[in-house]
Amino acid sequence: MSDPLSPGPSARDHVLVVEDSRSVAALLAGRIESELGLRTVAAGSRAQAREALAEYGGRFVAAVLDLHLPDAPDGEVVGDIVSQEALPALVLTAGIEDDLRDRLIRSGVCDYVVKTAPDAVETVLAGIRRIHRNQGVGVLVVDDSRTARAYLVELLSRWGYRCYQAGGGEDALKAVEQAQSRIRLVLCDQNMPGMDGETLIRRLRQHYPPQRLGIIGVSSHGSGILSARLLKAGANDFLTRPFLEEELSVRVNLNVDLLELLREAESNARCDPLTGLSNRRYLDELAEQLAETGRRTLQPLAAVVVDLDHFKAINDRVGHFGGDALLQAAADLLRRTVRRADVLVRAGGEEFYVVTLGLDSAGAAALGERIRSGIELLEVGHGGEDLAVTASVGVASLDGGSVEAVLEAADRAMYAAKEAGRNRVVSAADLAD
Numbered sequence: 231m232s233d234p235l236s237p238g239p240s241a242r243d244h245v246l247v248v249e250d251s252r253s254v255a256a257l258l259a260g261r262i263e264s265e266l267g268l269r270t271v272a273a274g275s276r277a278q279a280r281e282a283l284a285e286y287g288g289r290f291v292a293a294v295l296d297l298h299l300p301d302a303p304d305g306e307v308v309g310d311i312v313s314q315e316a317l318p319a320l321v322l323t324a325g326i327e328d329d330l331r332d333r334l335i336r337s338g339v340c341d342y343v344v345k346t347a348p349d350a351v352e353t354v355l356a357g358i359r360r361i362h363r364n365q366g367v368g369v370l371v372v373d374d375s376r377t378a379r380a381y382l383v384e385l386l387s388r389w390g391y392r393c394y395q396a397g398g399g400e401d402a403l404k405a406v407e408q409a410q411s412r413i414r415l416v417l418c419d420q421n422m423p424g425m426d427g428e429t430l431i432r433r434l435r436q437h438y439p440p441q442r443l444g445i446i447g448v449s450s451h452g453s454g455i456l457s458a459r460l461l462k463a464g465a466n467d468f469l470t471r472p473f474l475e476e477e478l479s480v481r482v483n484l485n486v487d488l489l490e491l492l493r494e495a496e497s498n499a500r501c502d503p504l505t506g507l508s509n510r511r512y513l514d515e516l517a518e519q520l521a522e523t524g525r526r527t528l529q530p531l532a533a534v535v536v537d538l539d540h541f542k543a544i545n546d547r548v549g550h551f552g553g554d555a556l557l558q559a560a561a562d563l564l565r566r567t568v569r570r571a572d573v574l575v576r577a578g579g580e581e582f583y584v585v586t587l588g589l590d591s592a593g594a595a596a597l598g599e600r601i602r603s604g605i606e607l608l609e610v611g612h613g614g615e616d617l618a619v620t621a622s623v624g625v626a627s628l629d630g631g632s633v634e635a636v637l638e639a640a641d642r643a644m645y646a647a648k649e650a651g652r653n654r655v656v657s658a659a660d661l662a663d
């Protein structure tokens with residue numbers, strides 16, 4: 231399943247490092263490449279930065295800029311990169327006095343990093359990681375004022391967010407529904423004619439839980455009670471106008487970081503670490519949806535239960551790591567054999583389930599046989615030996631049945647396959663009641 235928080239396949243993946251100190255440039259480039267998996271292009275001067283932009287322009291996701299270059303001593307390169315190219319930029323400075331900070335933020339850089347700070351490199355890496363991620367993160371700005379929307383969109387674009395706009399509550403609800411998971415965060419003004427922010431937040435929360443959609447309430451009339459009301463209505467966070475540009479970006483970034491962590495935790499909880507397949511928890515969630523679709527569209531629900539044979543003996547003979555390698559190979563074979571829409575899980579130790587729609591008993595038996603013969607043909611190199619394994623497979627297909635019922639029937643068939651001598655497929659349809 232693709233992760234909406236990671237950038238799409240056409241994402242930009244180069245970072246421009248404009249820095250006249252070769253050692254600093256090399257340190258940054260090395261860490262960006264090894265820790266973020268992005269490519270870097272180094273430029274030691276404004277002229278070289280222009281050449282790099284001409285050559286790689288469309289591939290840059292972000293730039294790291296030194297303010298003082300031999301041919302641009304006063305930050306002129308910021309204008310080239312940020313104003314002309316609209317490239318998200320992090321600026322390296324020697325120090326940060328108030329007037330310099332104001333100038334940098336006004337000129338559109340997303341952040342500044344004091345070079346001598348002990349965590350300077352980490353801050354740059356965290357900034358670039360976020361900008362890269364944000365290519366896949368949609369933020370919906372909801373405000374009846376076009377000027378207010380444009381201001382927020384400009385600030386968010388500095389960090390590479392994909393921005394959507396809505397002038398009112400109804401449009402916002404439609405936009406979130408249509409964009410599906412592409413919109414991950416809503417910035418929502420409280421004071422709007424028609425539907426106010428509080429009502430919009432309540433309506434959004436009826437369909438989208440906080441781990442799926444972040445919401446930040448924004449209002450000019452920030453009173454304690456209003457912020458509490460918006461938070462109680464379901465907002466994750468709250469901003470009172472006027473706010474510093476940095477306060478907005480920090481809150482948005484932190485909220486999106488949190489969504490990302492929740493998503494990661496959710497996906498780890500669903501995933502079996504050895505094979506990368508989903509685990510049983512995922513089966514209960516997704517297979518039930520499949521069963522519902524089957525009942526609605528009058529398609530049979532089929533299940534295939536695959537249990538590797540004599541696995542204890544294999545483990546005892548070749549060791550646990552050899553057993554693990556066989557489990558991984560069997561999981562890969564299953565992944566290659568089932569369709570994308572099928573539900574495939576590692577149900578327990580050496581047992582796998584496939585739940586699929588539209589196969590009758592004969593079709594399910596044919597799928598079971600493809601899996602059985604595929605597993606029998608596997609040869610897994612381990613400790614100088616080719617390991618092999620067989621599987622007993624039970625299949626079942628029910629019209630309008632539940633996931634539990636079809637799996638129970640396929641499981642009984644799998645046990646019958648074991649009893650009949652293993653390495654075979656048995657269909658529940660052939661078992662006596």
Ligand SMILES: Nc1nc2c(ncn2[C@@H]2O[C@H](COP(=O)(O)OP(=O)(O)OP(=O)(O)O)[C@@H](O)[C@H]2O)c(=O)[nH]1
Binds near residue numbers: 543549552557579
């Ligand atoms: N290597 C490895 N082995 C595992 C894993 N999970 C479960 N097993 C082993 O799988 C074996 C399953 O044994 P049994 O349930 O007795 O079944 P079996 O030996 O396959 O015998 P039959 O199913 O009757 O053919 C046990 O020895 C488990 O320790 C795992 O993640 N890795």
